[in-house]
Amino acid sequence: MPDITWEPPFxxxxxxxxxxxxxxxxxxxxxxxxQEERPLTDSRAALRALIQDIKAGKADHLL
Incomplete structure (x- = not known):
């Protein structure tokens, strides 16, 4: 497992x-x-795009 720097929980x-x-x-x-030992992983660019899309309301239909 790589050395991951985790942010505080959201x-x-x-x-x-x-x-x-x-x-x-x-x-x-x-x-x-x-459950940090079982993360999903991708590039930082992909995570950034995901967060931007969520903030823009593109995932509201999932809530």
Whole structure:
């Protein structure tokens, strides 16, 4: 497992907590808080695009 620097958990309503992280190789990670040993990984650019799309409301239909 690479050395991942995790941000503090982001928690929505209820118990839906997620953590974002990055490593020195330029990869980005997202994991359910408490399950950081099983993250999804992609490039930082892909994670940035995901966050921008969520902020722009493109995922509101999933809520």
């Amino acid at each position: 928690c929505g309503e209820g118990n839906n907590c997620f953590r974002l992280g990055t490593d020195a190789a330029g990869n980005a990670y997202i994991a359910v808080a408490g």
